[in-house]
Amino acid sequence: MIDIRPPIKATNMKKHHALQHLLKRLQKQPKTLAPFVSLLLILSVTALITPGFLEIKFVNGHLYGSLIDILHRGTPTALVALGMAVVIGTRGIDLSVGAVIAISGAVTAVLTVNTDWPVWIVIACALGSGLVCGLWNGLLVSIFNIQPIVATLILMVAGRGIAQMITEGQIVTFHSTALNAIGNEFFLAFPIRVWIALGMIILTIVVMRKTSLGLFIEAVGANVRASRLVGIEARLLVLSAYIFSGFCAALSGIIIAADIRGADANNAGLWLELDAILAVVLAGASLAGGRIYLGLTIIGVLIIQTLTTAILTSGLPVQYNLVVKATIILAVLLIQSPTTRQWLSKRFQSKRRQNPKKGQNSTSSQNHGRADQ
Amino acid sequence: MINERNLPIFATLTVFLLLYGFGMYEYKGFRDTLVFTNLLTDNAFLIVTAVGMTFVILSGGIDLSVGSMIAFIGVLMAYLITSLHIHPILAIAISLIVGTAFGAIMGMIISVFEIQPFIVTLAGMFLFRGLAYLINLNAVPINHPFITALSDIYVSVPGRGGLTFIAMAMLVLLVVGILIARRTRFGMNVYAIGGDKQSAALLGVPIKKTTVKIYALSGLYSALAGVIFAIYTSSAYPLAAVGVELDAIAAVVIGGTLLTGGVGYVFGSFLGAMIQGVIQTLITFDGSLNSWWTKLAIGGLLLFFILLQKAIVFWAKKRSPAT
Numbered sequence: 001m002i003d004i005r006p007p008i009k010a011t012n013m014k015k016h017h018a019l020q021h022l023l024k025r026l027q028k029q030p031k032t033l034a035p036f037v038s039l040l041l042i043l044s045v046t047a048l049i050t051p052g053f054l055e056i057k058f059v060n061g062h063l064y065g066s067l068i069d070i071l072h073r074g075t076p077t078a079l080v081a082l083g084m085a086v087v088i089g090t091r092g093i094d095l096s097v098g099a100v101i102a103i104s105g106a107v108t109a110v111l112t113v114n115t116d117w118p119v120w121i122v123i124a125c126a127l128g129s130g131l132v133c134g135l136w137n138g139l140l141v142s143i144f145n146i147q148p149i150v151a152t153l154i155l156m157v158a159g160r161g162i163a164q165m166i167t168e169g170q171i172v173t174f175h176s177t178a179l180n181a182i183g184n185e186f187f188l189a190f191p192i193r194v195w196i197a198l199g200m201i202i203l204t205i206v207v208m209r210k211t212s213l214g215l216f217i218e219a220v221g222a223n224v225r226a227s228r229l230v231g232i233e234a235r236l237l238v239l240s241a242y243i244f245s246g247f248c249a250a251l252s253g254i255i256i257a258a259d260i261r262g263a264d265a266n267n268a269g270l271w272l273e274l275d276a277i278l279a280v281v282l283a284g285a286s287l288a289g290g291r292i293y294l295g296l297t298i299i300g301v302l303i304i305q306t307l308t309t310a311i312l313t314s315g316l317p318v319q320y321n322l323v324v325k326a327t328i329i330l331a332v333l334l335i336q337s338p339t340t341r342q343w344l345s346k347r348f349q350s351k352r353r354q355n356p357k358k359g360q361n362s363t364s365s366q367n368h369g370r371a372d373q
Numbered sequence: 374m375i376n377e378r379n380l381p382i383f384a385t386l387t388v389f390l391l392l393y394g395f396g397m398y399e400y401k402g403f404r405d406t407l408v409f410t411n412l413l414t415d416n417a418f419l420i421v422t423a424v425g426m427t428f429v430i431l432s433g434g435i436d437l438s439v440g441s442m443i444a445f446i447g448v449l450m451a452y453l454i455t456s457l458h459i460h461p462i463l464a465i466a467i468s469l470i471v472g473t474a475f476g477a478i479m480g481m482i483i484s485v486f487e488i489q490p491f492i493v494t495l496a497g498m499f500l501f502r503g504l505a506y507l508i509n510l511n512a513v514p515i516n517h518p519f520i521t522a523l524s525d526i527y528v529s530v531p532g533r534g535g536l537t538f539i540a541m542a543m544l545v546l547l548v549v550g551i552l553i554a555r556r557t558r559f560g561m562n563v564y565a566i567g568g569d570k571q572s573a574a575l576l577g578v579p580i581k582k583t584t585v586k587i588y589a590l591s592g593l594y595s596a597l598a599g600v601i602f603a604i605y606t607s608s609a610y611p612l613a614a615v616g617v618e619l620d621a622i623a624a625v626v627i628g629g630t631l632l633t634g635g636v637g638y639v640f641g642s643f644l645g646a647m648i649q650g651v652i653q654t655l656i657t658f659d660g661s662l663n664s665w666w667t668k669l670a671i672g673g674l675l676l677f678f679i680l681l682q683k684a685i686v687f688w689a690k691k692r693s694p695a696t
Contacts, residue, residue: 093491146679149435149491150632154679157619158672164665274437274495287489319510322503330482330496337486 035283035299038332042303046310053313062186066313071190074305075197076101076252076269078298081276082204083248085297088280089214090241091221091289092141092148097249097276099159100133101269104253106163109172109263112179119178127250133159134246138239156273163265173262183258193255200251205294217241221289275304282332303332380685381629381678382641388674389644392651400658406532408654410540416650417543418443418602422617423624423642424550425594430625431554432587433567433634434490438479438497439595440617444610445501446472446599451513451609454520461519469596475501476592480585490588498618505611512610515603524604539601546597550639559586567634623671624649627678648674 047053056065080097087094104126111122133155140151185192208214219227220234228234252272257263279300283293307328311321334340396403422439429436446468453464475497482493526538554560562583565573574580603609628645630637652670656662 140676144680144683146683147632150626150675150679153619153622153626154672154675157623157675158669161665161668161672164663165669169663169665274498278492278495281489281492287491319503319506321506322499323507324503326496326500326503329499333488333492333496334482334486337488339486 034332034336035296035303038282039299039303039306042306042310042328046306046314049314050310053310058189061189063189066309068190070302070305070309071194073309074301075191075193076256077272077275077279077305078197078301079200079248079252079255080245080269080272081279081297081301082201082294083245084273084276085280085283085285085292085294086204086208086217086241087148087245088277088285088287089217089221089289089292090238091224092238092241093152093277093287094137094242094245094249095149095152095273096133096137096155096159097245097252097273098269098271099156099163100130100246100249101253101256101272102160102163102263102265103133103166104130104250105257105263105268106166106172106265108179108254108257109174110166112174112176113172119176122179123254126254127247130246130248130250130253131243132246133249134243135239137246138242141242142235142238160265163263163268167263167265169265171262171264175261176258179254179258180261182255183261193259196251196255200248201294201298208294213237218290218292222291275301278329279304282329282336284336304329378636381682382638382644384678384681385627385629385641385644385648389648389651392648392655396651396655396658403654403658406530406534408534410530410534410536412647412650412654413540413543414537414605416646417539418598418605418614419617419620419624419649420543420643420646421546421598421601422595422621423628423646424547424639425591425598426618426621426625427550427628427630427637427639427642428554428563428587429490429591430622430630430632431567431634431637432563432584433570434483434584434587435494435622435632436479436588436591436595437491437494437618438475438501439591439598439621440614440619441498441501441505442472442475442592442595443599443602443614443617444612445505445508446596447603447609447613448505448508448513448611450600450603451515452508454515454517455513461517461523465600468600469593472596472599473589473593476595477585477589479592480588483588484581484584494588502611509609509611512608514608516607520604520607524607539605542597542601546594547639547643550594553590554639559583563587564635567636569635620646620649623675627674629678629682631682 043054050066053066056063056067058064080101084094084097107126107129108122111117111125112119115122137148137152137155140146140154141148144151182192182196187195208217216227216232217237219230219232220237224234249269253269256268277287280292280297281287282300282303283296285292285297304325307325308321311324312318316324393403396408402408422443426436426439449471450461450464450468453459453467454461459467479493479497482488483490523538526541527535528541529535554563562573562578565576565578566580566583570580599614602614606613624645625637625642626632626645627648628637628641628643630641649671652674653667656664656667656670
């Protein structure tokens with residue numbers, strides 16, 4: 001069917017092909033369906049409750065609407081979650097990202113106010129501070145063999161102290177047209193920060209999936225000893241995973257600081273690490289390392305952000321926000337849990353047995369479930 | 374010869390004595406017993422939380438919900454006493470049962486659905502904070518003669534110091550915690566699960582039942598901390614005790630408990646929380662240092678103790694094949 005199409009529609013064809021590929025993958029791995037279904041469900045329920053939720057307006061070359069707002073607000077979490085996913089793939093966790101956000105925001109603000117350095121140097125310094133933080137975490141985990149949760153806890157506690165030291169305990173506000181653009185301006189109808197995040201996401205997915213790096217990282221997370229035996233330099237990979245996470249957090253910190261045009265060492269990125277970890281887990285990754293799903297992680301971020309925005313726009317009193325969020329996340333987690341999946345596949349199997357034609361399909365899906373665990 | 378397992382707790386004790394000794398050497402006011410009894414009172418809720426957290430961490434898990442639980446229990450208690458006019462004793466009992474039940478539910482989800490404790494208790498953290506908001510959005514004073522009577526109890530000790538009710542309650546709960554860890558079958562099971570889950574299961578330790586009990590116990594202790602916090606401040610505030618889970622985890626780690634589970638003492642967590650208190654007191658006494666130094670000092674101490682543990686484990690491993 002594809003062959004008949006004229007060559008002009010090459011891009012369209014590619015899209016079509018990609019869609020088919022995606023559908024095939026979804027059929028093969030029912031597990032990856034869950035986040036998509038959850039997001040669609042939450043979106044449609046919200047659309048029913050709040051009329052106009054799905055509406056997008058085009059004003060002065062900018063897109064406006066709740067959906068764009070979700071993308072806009074979701075960027076810091078998405079960036080952090082990207083780094084977090086890579087770290088979780090190595091069987092680690094990075095609790096310090098919130099503190100790194102505070103540090104990079106503080107560096108951005110203080111350098112903008114106190115020096116007349118060009119913006120790109122300020123941004124490079126802020127990103128550099130994130131790299132140093134990531135290097136510190138990575139060294140503790142890979143060289144000193146400290147448990148990731150503890151190693152990054154140190155910077156989580158001390159990092160906000162460092163950020164306060166940089167800002168000298170003040171909330172430093174600044175004015176910079178370039179930084180303001182990063183925080184709030186639009187480019188090609190979408191917020192600039194969304195483009196930045198999109199660029200990072202695509203870059204990460206390409207590097208992780210088109211080079212062997214992703215495979216190596218997941219191999220280290222799945223089984224350190226086995227990966228060492230096949231010649232993977234585990235220490236260097238783990239180190240670079242934490243450095244990458246630090247970098248992502250720093251980038252997120254710059255965006256947050258640019259958004260509010262100031263650095264708040266106490267509250268910038270507070271509890272963002274938890275949202276990021278939740279997003280990675282919602283995407284179906286295990287905290288015990290191994291397979292990670294970068295694209296689905298972003299879907300996870302969108303689920304969390306949609307929930308937050310939906311609750312705010314639905315007119316529900318603010319105090320219900322956390323309870324609803326916690327309940328829905330718990331429900332999604334319970335549905336995705338191995339126990340539920342086993343129970344479901346058992347039920348499916350007994351049904352399929354009466355219907356032998358489809359039996360093959362069900363066993364293959366069960367095997368997938370086992371392999372993922 | 375000191376057993377290398379006991380070395381972390383001796384290191385913790387040494388650091389505590391050194392910090393306290395430094396304070397006594399540097400400041401005259403520090404030598405009074407008042408400073409010590411104030412430490413007990415001011416850190417009572419943190420110590421009680423840390424005792425419950427010790428069991429969770431000993432079993433190889435983690436409980437992020439304790440801070441929110443403290444706030445939720447405080448707000449619930451205030452609601453029961455001031456709005457429903459229930460007697461405080463009954464209100465406290467109800468709050469404790471609610472806290473224990475929520476802990477048990479989290480334990481059940483962790484053991485039955487096999488979701489990581491980190492994620493389940495994280496959801497719990499959001500849920501309890503949210504429930505606290507649902508009951509009340511503002512700070513509420515708890516005015517009841519019984520609560521006032523409780524906070525007026527004061528047993529003088531030599532010097533200017535004295536033990537308050539919450540300090541004594543904390544000490545009792547600490548002793549109970551130590552006894553549970555050391556003298557009961559449940560305590561042994563916790564150590565066994567933390568040491569090696571598979572071996573423990575093969576030896577007949579009821580993993581699921583014990584896991585539920587561990588998180589129920591942590592729920593109970595953080596609920597008790599919530600009651601203590603409410604008596605301490607004579608008020609309830611849904612935004613109270615934000616980040617206490619981190620302080621509690623830090624206290625447990627500084628106290629020498631391995632986060633991988635299986636090794637550690639409840640008493641160590643007491644010392645870990647007291648060290649944090651001493652650092653804060655020292656910074657207050659100094660007056661010229663800013664509050665962020667507390668965070669930096671605690672972060673540095675965490676690093677020190679973790680590296681110390683690593684060194685000890687390394688040393689013990691090196692020695693064991695030779696002997």
